[in-house]
Amino acid sequence: MNTNQFGNKGWTPDRIGNLKGKIYVLTGTTSGTGFEAAKILLSKGAKVVMLNRNPKKAEDTIKTLKQELGNHINVVAIKMDLAVQDSVKKAAEEVIKTVPQIDALICNAAIAQVPKQTLTTDGWESQMGTNYYGNFTLQALLFPLIEKSKGRIVTVGSLGYDMGIKTIKFDDLNWDKDYTPNNAYSQSKLAQILSMYELQDRLKEAGKTDVKAYACHPGSSRTNLINSSGSFMMKFIFNLMKLSPLTQSAEKGAYPQLMCATEPNLDQSSFYGPTGRNNWTGPVGAHKLESHAKDKVVSNKLWELSEKETGIKWNI
Secondary structure, three states: OOOOOOOOOEOOHHHOOOOOOOEEEEEOOOOHHHHHHHHHHHHOOOEEEEEEOOHHHHHHHHHHHHHHHOOOOEEEEEEOOOOOHHHHHHHHHHHHHHOOOOOEEEEOOOOOOOOOOOEOOOOOEHHHHHHHHHHHHHHHHHHHHHHHOOOEEEEEOOHHHHOOOOOOOHHHOOOOOOOOHHHHHHHHHHHHHHHHHHHHHHHHHOOOOOOEEEEEOOOOEOOOHHHHHOOHHHHHHHHHHOOOOOOEOHHHHHHHHHHHHHOOOOOOOOEEEEOOHHHOOOOEEEEOOOHHHHOHHHHHHHHHHHHHHHOOOOOO
16 A cells, blocks of 8 residues: 555645635536535635536526635636537637636536436437547647646546446447446546546647646545436435445545645646545545556547547647
8 A cells, every 4th residue: 555645634625725816617516526626726715617517506506605605706607518519619618718727627527327328419428428528628629728827637537437348449439239327437437537648648748748637536425426317226326325434525525636636746647536445435645547547559549539529639
């Protein structure tokens, strides 16, 4: 067991200094870890731009945040549905118009365990389309501003990357054959993580080391993720799990993404999350990433395919 660089308690938000003048763009902030991350960044004086698909919920979230932190907080909401490429493109344009810099883009929103094969309007399996292609496009479009800001891209993956087929099913990305909620979800989360390490390599090759890219995961946190898209059985099991010591609060689940967004001199090659048993809970720090999540042949092929599928080229 390697020792945690942040001591026995691991990384905590006490390490974040005053963030006045910093701007963070977060997806999926109306509940769970995204909400907690936004709240902590705002409490440290940062400006937060929230990207969510439901404007009513976003409005309610801003009200809640103002009640808890005061009316002075600097928070704006932009509508974005990660599952729809057009919506992602519009939101990215809006972000670029709204803010002069991005200190970190935190890609936190995801869908999970969709019971039956469903395709997005762009024709992709819904978990791949939302969790992976949606983020690929958002990150690519905001990259020039992130680069100008010497900012960061933080991808919130999941331990699910290691709970499915452990590779990308290039011959049937949409799961026309053998769809299972778990395999499709797992592939989408693996793709997210692979693309971060691929991005690191491409930035290094281009000599653009001012932009940092990080991959992390929240562990097993008590959030609404499965409740919003999973099957009845998954919800039932998950809600039982929430009561057990195998899960932690959504606030603790937000620590890894906050660390990756704010901690200076953090090693990009690591994978960050809780370091306790099974990496579900416990002190936050770097921990083992299975080798299939850094498979260079797969990540390079995936990247090239993604540029073709989305029609979006990264300007690296």
